[in-house]
Amino acid sequence: MCEECKKISRRTFLKGAAVVGAAAGLGVLDNTLLHAQSSNLKFSTWHPPVSREVKTVWTPMMEEVKKRSGGKMAYTMYAGAALGKGPEHFDIVAKGLSDMGYFTATWTPGRFPLTDVLSLAVWVDGKDTAADIGNAVYNRALKDEFKNVKVLELNGCIQSFIWTKKPISKLSDLSGVKLRSPGGHQTNYIKSLGAEPVFMPLGDVYMAMETGTVDGIVTCAPLVLAYKLGEVAKYGTVLTFGCVSEGTVMNMKSWNKLPDDQKKIVEDVCTNPFKVTGGLGKDDYKKIMADIQKAGVKMIDLPKAEQEQWYKRFQDVTRKWVSDMEAKKLDAKKVVAIMNEECEKRNVHLVSCPPEFKKV
DSSP states (O other): OOOHHHHHHHHHHHHHHHHHHHHHTTTOOOHHHHHHHHHHEEEESSSTTSSSIIIIIIIHHHHHHHHTTTTTTEEEEEEETTTTTTOOOOOOOHHTSSEEEEEGGGGGGTSSTGGGGSSOOBBBHHHHHHHHHHHHHHHIIIIIGOEEEEEEEHHHOOOOOEEEESSSSGGGTTTOEEEEEEEOOOOOOOTTTTOOEEOOGGHHHHHHHTTOOOOOEEEHHHHHHHHTTTTTTTTEEOOOOOOEEEEEEHHHHHHHHOHHHHHHHHHHHHSSHHHHHTTTSSSHHHHHHHHHTTOOOOEEEEOHHHHHHHHHHHHEEEEEEHHHHHHTOOOHHHHHHHHHHHHHHTOOOOOTOGGGGGOO
16 A cells, blocks of 8 residues: 555544544433444343242343344343332333333233233243243234333233132132232132232232231232242132233333344244243143142142132123223224134133124
């Protein structure tokens, strides 16, 4: 290279460096350029750090994101409600305290009214299937309730049972029984059966059962293990109450900062993290139930005729909910039909769906 060319090349380089340096100093350099290099995503969940959820789903999910990005997408896990209480987790993400997180819509009554359809009583024994159903219903009917975040997945969890200190095998056994409810439809199911719903944080249930403040809890099997409730609840009544509506969301600004290749990685992994990781899927559910019974919890299977009595009451709860939603100009009947249709596609029985609501 001639001397003149060397001078021109040097001047060009120095000018470019000066422009970039000035832009960075003024704070106008696009952060996307930095994120294209690397990012550290904060993930928040209320699940305890040692829970099956964190150990078999959330940590493996974020590790998979990191792996597929070649290490460019690192993460920090904030489990055990480290950034805020369970009901606060949607806002923790929406407001940017965390980039991603797992939230429970049922714990904020009235905020996601139609999303409650995901928590109707249904037989689904794997969160991999629950997420497939939830995502399909979201795409068809629930997008308007989540305009300020990037929804990665929604699900209705897996079936909840009644877990009690004394055996429950028929309707009359529930008269006056105090059961911790997660809220939403489960509260009304408990009332419809003649029991008394009580709401309290999950972390308080162990002591409340031990002292007799409550007689039991309606919840899903994984949380029985996560909160060691099998030490105080010695009986499980096998009858689905559905569970809560929940899901994984991402802060919109954090999402928009990611380059397209990293967005694809997040979507590929997080749209159904239960399938990707194998955690809380159908095979894992069998292990969970086996672990609970090994801990000394006796499972009580209700006769089919007894089950049908309970489910007819659940269907009345659905009718009342639809009526209440329609009074607010929300087409809940259509959403129930969509939910039932997506369940049937996957051979899942929505036991709380009244016959007249089964078609869109």
